[in-house]
Amino acid sequence: SQTIHQWPATLVQPVGSPLSLECTVEGTSNPNLYWYRQAAGRGLQLLFYSVGIGQISSEVPQNLSASRPQDRQFILSSKKLLLSDSGFYLCAWRMTGMSEAFFGQGTRLTVV
Amino acid sequence: SQQGEEDPQALSIQEGENATMNCSYKTSINNLQWYRQNSGRGLVHLILIRSNEREKHSGRLRVTLDTSKKSSSLLITASRAADTASYFCATDGSGGSNYKLTFGKGTLLTVNP
Numbered sequence: 230s231q232t233i234h235q236w237p238a239t240l241v242q243p244v245g246s247p248l249s250l251e252c253t254v255e256g257t258s259n260p261n262l263y264w265y266r267q268a269a270g271r272g273l274q275l276l277f278y279s280v281g282i283g284q285i286s287s288e289v290p291q292n293l294s295a296s297r298p299q300d301r302q303f304i305l306s307s308k309k310l311l312l313s314d315s316g317f318y319l320c321a322w323r324m325t326g327m328s329e330a331f332f333g334q335g336t337r338l339t340v341v
Numbered sequence: 342s343q344q345g346e347e348d349p350q351a352l353s354i355q356e357g358e359n360a361t362m363n364c365s366y367k368t369s370i371n372n373l374q375w376y377r378q379n380s381g382r383g384l385v386h387l388i389l390i391r392s393n394e395r396e397k398h399s400g401r402l403r404v405t406l407d408t409s410k411k412s413s414s415l416l417i418t419a420s421r422a423a424d425t426a427s428y429f430c431a432t433d434g435s436g437g438s439n440y441k442l443t444f445g446k447g448t449l450l451t452v453n454p
Binding site for chain 1: 371372374376381382383384385386389429431440441442443444445446447449
């Protein structure tokens with residue numbers, strides 16, 4: 230069966246520090262991968278999605294970047310965090326041609 | 342940008358009552374999905390309705406879709422305290438943007454025992 234792993238669960242980082250959040254999927258090949266951010270009490274904002282290795286689509290210009298170095302690995306990064314980068318980050322995957330998405334448990338990032 | 346907009350933003354009901362949440366979207370879609378999120382957790386898929394369908398049922402869930410009005414509703418019948426969660430609609434774009442999956446702002450449902 231397919232599983233998605235996202236870590237860490239919580240993270241407190243100072244302003245100006247770098248960020249690396251990792252998401253991996255097991256049990257499937259060539260998934261579509263997604264990064265979302267959710268502000269407190271708000272909806273999900275699509276940040277990046279990827280349909281294949283090295284293929285990244287950015288939805289919102291901001292202080293973040295994403296990479297997909299391997300088929301089932303999706304990384305969210307920042308060189309210098311801002312206070313506004315705080316939030317709940319969710320990784321998700323789904324297969325091309327199938328609409329149901331499967332989510333990781335999320336990373337709560339607090340920038341101080 | 343967010344495609345869907347749910348209303349109400351928050352809904353509080355008593356156990357046993359029905360809960361209805363609405364979603365409006367802006368562009369053409371292939372299908373519309375509803376997800377549930379318990380506080381501080383990832384989202385879980387509930388039900389999908391395709392653009393050529395008008396109504397779909399799954400257990401205590403009933404979803405309708407009106408593509409002419411670009412709107413959908415999620416009805417949870419005979420609600421339980423365990424239904425307390427946030428509910429989101431999500432849409433696939435059509436044509437070249439069908440890889441994107443965008444969510445609305447959600448409805449926070451509280452079911453009081």
